[in-house]
Amino acid sequence: MLKLPIYLDNNATTPLDPRVLEAMMPYLTEVFGNAASRNHPFGWAAEEAVDYAREQIAGLINCDPKEIIFTSGATESDNLAIKGVFEMYAQKGNHVITTTTEHKAVLDTCKHIEKLGGKVTYLPVNAQGLISLEELEAAMTPETILVSIMYGNNETGTIQPIREIAAIAHKHGALFMTDGTQAVGKIPVDVIADGIDLMAFTAHKMYGPKGVGAMYVRRKNPRVKVTAQMDGGGHERGMRSGTLNVPGIVGLGKACELAKKEMAADAERLSTMRDRLEKELLNLEESYVNGSVERRLPHVANISFKYVEGEGLMMGVKDLAVSSGSACTSASLEPSYVLKALGLSDDLAHSSLRFGLSRFTTDEQIDYAIGHVKEAVTKLREMSPLWEMFKEGIDLDKIEWAEH
Amino acid sequence: MAYSDKVIDHYSNPRNVGTLDKSKKSVGTGLVGAPECGDVMRLQIEVDEATNTITDAKFKTFGCGSAIASSSLATEWLKGKTVDEALAIDNMEIVEELALPPVKIHCSVLAEDAIKSAINDYRVKNGLPELETAKSHH
Numbered sequence: 229m230l231k232l233p234i235y236l237d238n239n240a241t242t243p244l245d246p247r248v249l250e251a252m253m254p255y256l257t258e259v260f261g262n263a264a265s266r267n268h269p270f271g272w273a274a275e276e277a278v279d280y281a282r283e284q285i286a287g288l289i290n291c292d293p294k295e296i297i298f299t300s301g302a303t304e305s306d307n308l309a310i311k312g313v314f315e316m317y318a319q320k321g322n323h324v325i326t327t328t329t330e331h332k333a334v335l336d337t338c339k340h341i342e343k344l345g346g347k348v349t350y351l352p353v354n355a356q357g358l359i360s361l362e363e364l365e366a367a368m369t370p371e372t373i374l375v376s377i378m379y380g381n382n383e384t385g386t387i388q389p390i391r392e393i394a395a396i397a398h399k400h401g402a403l404f405m406t407d408g409t410q411a412v413g414k415i416p417v418d419v420i421a422d423g424i425d426l427m428a429f430t431a432h433k434m435y436g437p438k439g440v441g442a443m444y445v446r447r448k449n450p451r452v453k454v455t456a457q458m459d460g461g462g463h464e465r466g467m468r469s470g471t472l473n474v475p476g477i478v479g480l481g482k483a484c485e486l487a488k489k490e491m492a493a494d495a496e497r498l499s500t501m502r503d504r505l506e507k508e509l510l511n512l513e514e515s516y517v518n519g520s521v522e523r524r525l526p527h528v529a530n531i532s533f534k535y536v537e538g539e540g541l542m543m544g545v546k547d548l549a550v551s552s553g554s555a556c557t558s559a560s561l562e563p564s565y566v567l568k569a570l571g572l573s574d575d576l577a578h579s580s581l582r583f584g585l586s587r588f589t590t591d592e593q594i595d596y597a598i599g600h601v602k603e604a605v606t607k608l609r610e611m612s613p614l615w616e617m618f619k620e621g622i623d624l625d626k627i628e629w630a631e632h
Numbered sequence: 633m634a635y636s637d638k639v640i641d642h643y644s645n646p647r648n649v650g651t652l653d654k655s656k657k658s659v660g661t662g663l664v665g666a667p668e669c670g671d672v673m674r675l676q677i678e679v680d681e682a683t684n685t686i687t688d689a690k691f692k693t694f695g696c697g698s699a700i701a702s703s704s705l706a707t708e709w710l711k712g713k714t715v716d717e718a719l720a721i722d723n724m725e726i727v728e729e730l731a732l733p734p735v736k737i738h739c740s741v742l743a744e745d746a747i748k749s750a751i752n753d754y755r756v757k758n759g760l761p762e763l764e765t766a767k768s769h770h
Contacts, residue, residue, distance in 0.1 A: 537670055539696035543635070543643060575667045611649050611700065613674035613692040614667060629666030630745075 238584035245435035251482035255475035281481025288484040290418040301441035302409040303333040305428030312454025321371030356520035357386035368400040379411035383566040384519025385528030394423030413487035436483030440476030499526035508598040527585040535615040538578035544604030553580035636731035642701035650690040652676040660754025662746040671695035675746035698736040702743035
């Protein structure tokens, strides 16, 4: 029996893999020591578990275990990396380059450093959600200390040309940071081959627990340092104070180990399912994929259905847990800024659905989702005056709408 | 957002979805809202000239569940009413009937505008002066 609603919002968060929970359990109960307690076995056991997790994580992204700084999640890692570099490298310059489609954890951090006197360039993206390498190169100045561009986008799954971006940043003497939240554990991320100096990622997007994440900080070629944003006991090489979340860290470690082992098979299975879902939904007239089809995370599809209103669509697909490109807040309808950055009109951004598949998604669930979305879109279009006008060949842009 | 049972009922089983022949003199059409605001309602009435009574009403709405429910309910209420009675429908009656939350009151305002706009269209077609009606100007 198919259980409803079906969870297809795995870019928001993933369920905890039972194997991860199993690894965490002892550290929630009998092994409770503080990893910073150096003078008794309780502390040693905790520290050993943390060190093992560091190795598991390092194995996934091809870094040295010492280069992992534990945090509370990707938002903290983004903050720490950007603000930390801005403070640490203030002597060198004050310019940061990012994109308009970053997560708010990056965008709002950049706004914060602008208030502190920093300069930030927000690179636009093309219709596929990709930045232009020429524009990046042109934006580089002698004051540029950091280029921060996400690996894979959370709304569209679009994967930026990371290696090329890193090369341009390094050519001009800047550091390269990437928000790897959606990519790590889903596609191969290799900090050496990719040329990444700093990276934010989190456990709960790859079947680990919430509330724990990490920042990768390169230790050689070049040795990167960030100024701590929290004062305290000087944990994590002085970059992030605070007693380590040992069970969470063990969970992140286990999630990384599983990802390394299963990523290739998961990616193949999920992209096959995703492509089937997408192909079926694109059979509906006037439906469009948002973002790049060629350069995309394997488990993500973002599709707009023209002439259907977003909130009504969400109500129609009540058996699916998905995200829409429409953030309907109290009085105003705010279309997704990511989709707007791709050049989508407000109405097309509103009528988009984001599907995020997971290791636990089944073919049966995808079959149901296809039927459910098709039915909802068809029904809403039969009810939509805009669809009727479109079918009659009326140009909706030429109508003088009575604004309200 | 939690919708009331009545909103869910109208959304799931909308009454009077459809199109009347707008070229007929007895049919008035109101098209209100704008796609970029997320709501467009088209409400149509057919009026029996002799009795000044609304004999049929149809709608099509692009919008959220509350907008669909507001227009669906409006068509239910319009049938059988005289044009003057229809003009007296206040958006707050729709709010009450559907238990709309404050953020969805604009859906009821739009429905009232659509009713008045349809009546005006009918009036103009039949050589009557247009009424000052528009309630929404926010």
